[in-house]
Structure formats: C-alpha cells, structure tokens
Amino acid sequence: FELLYKKIPVVLTGSMKPPDDDPTDAAENILHAVKFASIGCSGTFVVFHKRIISGGRAKKIHPDEPDAFRRINFPQLGMFVDDEPYFSDHGIKALNDYAKRFEHKEMELRDGYSDKVHLLELYRGIRPSIIDYFFSEGYLGLIIKAFGTGGIPNQPQYKSLIPKIKRWSDERLIGLVSEAFTGQVTTNYQVTNMTIAAGAISLFDMLPRTALSKANWAFGQTENIDDAKRLILYPFEFEINVPEEFRTSDEEIERILRQK
Numbered sequence: 001f002e003l004l005y006k007k008i009p010v011v012l013t014g015s016m017k018p019p020d021d022d023p024t025d026a027a028e029n030i031l032h033a034v035k036f037a038s039i040g041c042s043g044t045f046v047v048f049h050k051r052i053i054s055g056g057r058a059k060k061i062h063p064d065e066p067d068a069f070r071r072i073n074f075p076q077l078g079m080f081v082d083d084e085p086y087f088s089d090h091g092i093k094a095l096n097d098y099a100k101r102f103e104h105k106e107m108e109l110r111d112g113y114s115d116k117v118h119l120l121e122l123y124r125g126i127r128p129s130i131i132d133y134f135f136s137e138g139y140l141g142l143i144i145k146a147f148g149t150g151g152i153p154n155q156p157q158y159k160s161l162i163p164k165i166k167r168w169s170d171e172r173l174i175g176l177v178s179e180a181f182t183g184q185v186t187t188n189y190q191v192t193n194m195t196i197a198a199g200a201i202s203l204f205d206m207l208p209r210t211a212l213s214k215a216n217w218a219f220g221q222t223e224n225i226d227d228a229k230r231l232i233l234y235p236f237e238f239e240i241n242v243p244e245e246f247r248t249s250d251e252e253i254e255r256i257l258r259q260k
Contacts, residue, residue, distance in 0.1 A: 010044045011037045016066045025066045032080045041095050043237050052078040056210045056239030072182055073205040074238050094238060112220030117141040119212045122152060131164040140219050141173030143211045150176045150185035150192035162198050169199020173215060173228055176200050177208045201229055206240040227256045
C-alpha cells in the first residue's frame with residue numbers, strides 16, 4: 001500500500017497591490033514563490049513578502065499592508081534575501097524531517113472534501129441548542145473556537161454546553177481550538193478538562209480555520225467518526241503539534257486511507 005499524500009511543493013502567494021500599480025508586490029512574490037517551488041520541498045507553503053511560512057500555520061494579520069502574513073505557533077521556515085531563499089536552522093530541520101517521513105512513500109493528491117463541518121465561535125449567552133441545530137441539519141462535526149485554553153460555558157446559569165457535547169460526542173466530531181491569536185488548548189484548567197471529559201477532543205495548537213479545513217478533508221476520506229478523529233490528530237505537515245500519547249500512528253492512517 002502506498003500512502004496517498006502529496007510529494008510535491010504547493011506554494012501559495014499573491015499580492016497586496018494590483019499588478020498595474022507602481023509599485024506592486026506581485027512580481028516579487030511570484031518570483032519568490034517560483035524559486036521556492038523549484039527547490040522541490042514537499043508540502044504546502046505560503047511565500048509572501050519574502051517570508052516562507054508553513055501553509056497550515058500562516059495567518060493574514062494585515063488587510064492591506066504588503067507584509068500581510070505571519071507564522072502562528074510554529075517557527076518561520078525562512079526568508080528571501082536579495083531574491084534568494086535562506087532557511088532558518090529550524091526550517092531546515094523541519095523540511096528534512098518531513099521529507100524523511102515520507103521518502104519511501106509514493107504520494108499523490110487525493111480527491112475527497114466534505115462541507116459537513118462548521119466552525120462555531122463562542123460568545124456570551126450562546127444557546128446550547130445551537131449544537132442540536134447543526135447536527136440535526138446533517139453536519140458531522142463542529143470545531144468550537146473556545147475561550148482561552150479551551151474553556152466553554154459549563155454552568156447551568158451560563159447556558160452550559162456540556163450536556164449537548166455529551167449528547168453528541170459519540171456520534172459526531174466535536175473539536176476544541178483556542179480563540180486566542182497564538183493560543184492552544186491545554187489541560188491547565190478544570191473548565192477545559194470538563195469539556196474533554198464530555199467527549200470533545202483537543203486540537204491542541206491548530207489554527208481554527210486550519211482545523212475546519214482539515215476536518216472537512218477528513219470527512220471527505222471517511223464518514224466514520226472515530227476514523228475522522230484519528231485523521232485530524234495526525235500531523236500530515238506542520239499543522240498540529242500532537243503529544244505522542246494522542247498522536248495517531250502511521251499504521252492507523254494507512255488503514256483508514258486504504259479503505260477509500
């Protein structure tokens with residue numbers, strides 16, 4: 001069996017100034033993206049305003065400034081200096097580790113993407129019945145953008161979500177991410193542990209929209225809830241740091257993808 005995954009560079013770029021503006025950043029960004037792609041590093045990347053960022057860790061922080069993207073919860077892989085790429089020590093190690101992990105696999109892009117996952121941002125006064133609504137409408141998963149390190153309303157007077165999470169967690173995927181800009185879900189506080197005990201799964205330091213896209217991809221591979229959870233807890237690139245005791249094994253990933 002050959003693990004179905006990509007072994008080619010996918011490099012995203014763009015411009016903050018239209019190509020017919022003077023000056024524009026379009027030409028430089030395209031040049032750098034092509035130069036980086038030609039190196040042949042496997043994976044998905046954002047190359048923008050000289051920065052080389054892992055795709056699952058990139059976040060746009062400026063609406064109109066040329067230097068619009070930053071890496072979140074993961075070191076920047078490198079920079080372009082005088083139109084040539086220079087990699088940080090961490091970037092070299094990360095790219096080498098990634099290539100070594102998949103060097104004996106024949107990768108290929110795989111079809112399959114679902115629209116059955118919703119990103120739910122919490123706010124004061126949110127009604128627990130909203131969870132019933134999404135799942136009764138056919139959604140297979142909710143990514144909850146929780147307070148701080150994973151807190152959700154848990155007391156009846158504050159419209160606790162715990163009973164609804166208990167009700168649905170065996171039948172659906174309920175993942176926790178942090179609302180904080182560089183946050184991650186931890187077990188430092190009881191409020192988070194209550195949610196996990198109810199059946200939600202920690203998605204650790206994954207960015208909310210990355211988690212949403214990955215969950216939609218997972219359900220494009222399988223509609224088995226447990227297998228989708230296993231897929232989302234496997235670091236295919238650099239999109240999530242999963243403690244070893246929670247990380248899905250390579251063998252399990254191969255088993256799941258082989259079933260397609």
